[in-house]
Amino acid sequence: MSDKTTVTYRLNGTERSETVPANTVLADLLRERHGMTGVKLSCERGVCGSCTGLVDDRPVATCSMMAFQVEGANVEVVDGESADTHLGAAQQAFRERGGFQCGYCTSGMLMLTAALLRRDPDPDPATVRAWISSNVCRCTGYEMILESVLRAGEIVREGEGE
Numbered sequence: 001m002s003d004k005t006t007v008t009y010r011l012n013g014t015e016r017s018e019t020v021p022a023n024t025v026l027a028d029l030l031r032e033r034h035g036m037t038g039v040k041l042s043c044e045r046g047v048c049g050s051c052t053g054l055v056d057d058r059p060v061a062t063c064s065m066m067a068f069q070v071e072g073a074n075v076e077v078v079d080g081e082s083a084d085t086h087l088g089a090a091q092q093a094f095r096e097r098g099g100f101q102c103g104y105c106t107s108g109m110l111m112l113t114a115a116l117l118r119r120d121p122d123p124d125p126a127t128v129r130a131w132i133s134s135n136v137c138r139c140t141g142y143e144m145i146l147e148s149v150l151r152a153g154e155i156v157r158e159g160e161g162e
């Protein structure tokens with residue numbers, strides 16, 4: 001049996017077909033093959049969320065997913081230029097509201113925010129708190145993160161002409 005597998009997927013809007021060792025973890029594929037070091041590794045056990053990316057619009061811990069599992073999927077991470085207005089709004093809002101300190105959790109928080117705002121561009125604070133509870137901020141800057149997510153929703157709504 002071959003210890004390699006080919007995975008065909010879309011990464012930040014670009015079609016990819018790659019042959020990788022069968023035991024390749026998605027986060028390692030993104031970081032080591034594609035240089036997408038915005039995918040931050042910390043616990044590597046699916047607990048902290050710093051490695052969060054979106055797979056078919058669902059937030060996932062990329063450290064806890066195998067590369068072959070994204071066959072046919074749409075994978076999005078924070079690295080590179082994105083035309084996604086939700087991610088753009090999140091980035092603007094986190095800058096405006098100081099939603100980061102050391103920044104280690106920020107990539108994951110931004111991806112979470114984009115995914116939330118796609119579902120609900122006007123979330124209430126309780127919804128935001130519940131949504132971001134999957135991710136750990138070691139600097140405990142949760143109030144600023146909450147403000148940033150709410151501000152990101154405003155930016156999205158302004159862009160939609162509300």
Ligand code: FES
Pocket residue numbers: 040041042043044045046047048049050051052061062063064
């Ligand atoms: S590094 Fe992936 S969840 Fe912590």
Ligand code: FES
Pocket residue numbers: 099100101102103104105106136137138139140141
């Ligand atoms: S800003 Fe430091 S871990 Fe969140």
